Amino acid sequence: MSDPVSRLVATAQGDAVDNPFRVTGVMMQYYYVCERELWFESRNIEIDRENASVARGTRVDESSYGERSQENLRLGMIALDLLEDGRVVEVKPSSTLTEPARMQLSYYLWYFDRVLGVEREGVLAHPTERRREDVSLDDDRCDKVESAIRGIHAIVTADSPPEATEKPYCESCAYHDFCWV
């Protein structure tokens, strides 16, 4: 069983796997934001905690939805911001990186479907902008999630990180100075 997707499902379902493979929601998001950041994250290379945008993300998560989000629903590899009327809700401070957030949420829906055997609908919420967007798992999205899982596998098993490439949001990244110095 060498396909990362089947390895991930088997790992998540608790089967005995020679080579367990895990993907978290954050890893899925990073795959679409920056592959280098994904490699750093997979090696637990810690970020600069004084960085202002990191502090900001944590604050919005903790404050906007009050007590409920503190619970942080853990389901094996994934940790949901919250479940609302049976729908999976992903909370983001701003809509600047919508596609990565959409893919993170899609991954949760895929995980519900393939690992837990339950169909769920998703909501992407930007509380600071009072905006919500419905997300559901169609075939297209499903393929996209699975090819991302394979892509993530290739990156995190590599000996060195992908080279730094300049992106519009590099400025606000916690790894900015680490990458560019």
Add this chain to the structure above:
Amino acid sequence: MDKNYHIFSDGRIERSEDTVRLETDDGEKKHIPVEHAEAIYLHGQIDYNTRLMSFLNDHGVAVHVFGWNDRYAGSLMPERGQTSGRTVVEQVRAYDDPEQRQSLAASFVRGSIHNMRTNVTYYNSREYELGGVIEELDNATARIDDASDISELMGVEATARRAYYQTFEAVLPDSFAFDGREYNPPPNPVNALISFGNSMVYANCVSAIRATALDPTISYLHEPGERRYSLSLDIADLFKPVLTDRLLFRLVNRKQISRDDFRDEVGSCLLNEEGRTTFLKEFEETLERTVEHPTLNRKVSYQYLLRLEVYKLKKHLLTGESYDSFKRWW
């Protein structure tokens, strides 16, 4: 980057509401704004309790303690976010691989000599005749790649530094004769200034290293265990010419520091409290000074350059991307 706070008096520091309060033995009370503190330097006899330590830990503030004659005695470092087994493993692996250690050590020596040379050329272009020193430094640099082991590299560094110290003789007035570098204890004012300045550079490097997950005891040019935080010595050497030496020349030549700022004892000479206060005020201002960074495309403080140097080393260790030591570019 936040500020360093230096306390010279004897007394007590404690948490008071949401800030830190200093109460000196003379009954004076002062507040240290914890949100803007990078580290607190204790030069006097100070009492503190665990409640203060937890408070400083929460705010990520380090405490550096200096003992008799202002010798570095140790640090109380905030614990949060600074442990990574993997980082330490990679750090040791690089130490254990002769080729990698040699290349890191060589890079430290190359950077140190470059930064000494920048000072020499600065004074050479003014009124001093220092062409001979520059030539000696260039000869030393040329020998770096041929060095076959760490001790040879140490030798190259030592030769360069000896040549470099001729600059001190040339640039400083006769009343501040240098007579070569001597440490414990420093025998004259120039040695006292170098010792004091370098111990501040060293402590700031400890702060910078401990803000990342690198282990300050595993080093490459200096032998681990030579002193407790030998990685601080590796990094500090790069910055001494920039942070200590230039400041020393300026303070003495502009007579901001005079013979009265020292107290002589049998066989030793040390800065008195007034001298240390003058030096530290200017030292802290130097740390806050900024320079345009060539790849980060923004201005960074000299103090942040120390942190960046540690990031560069860490990046090299964890990703295999090459490390090129700090060389003053301005």
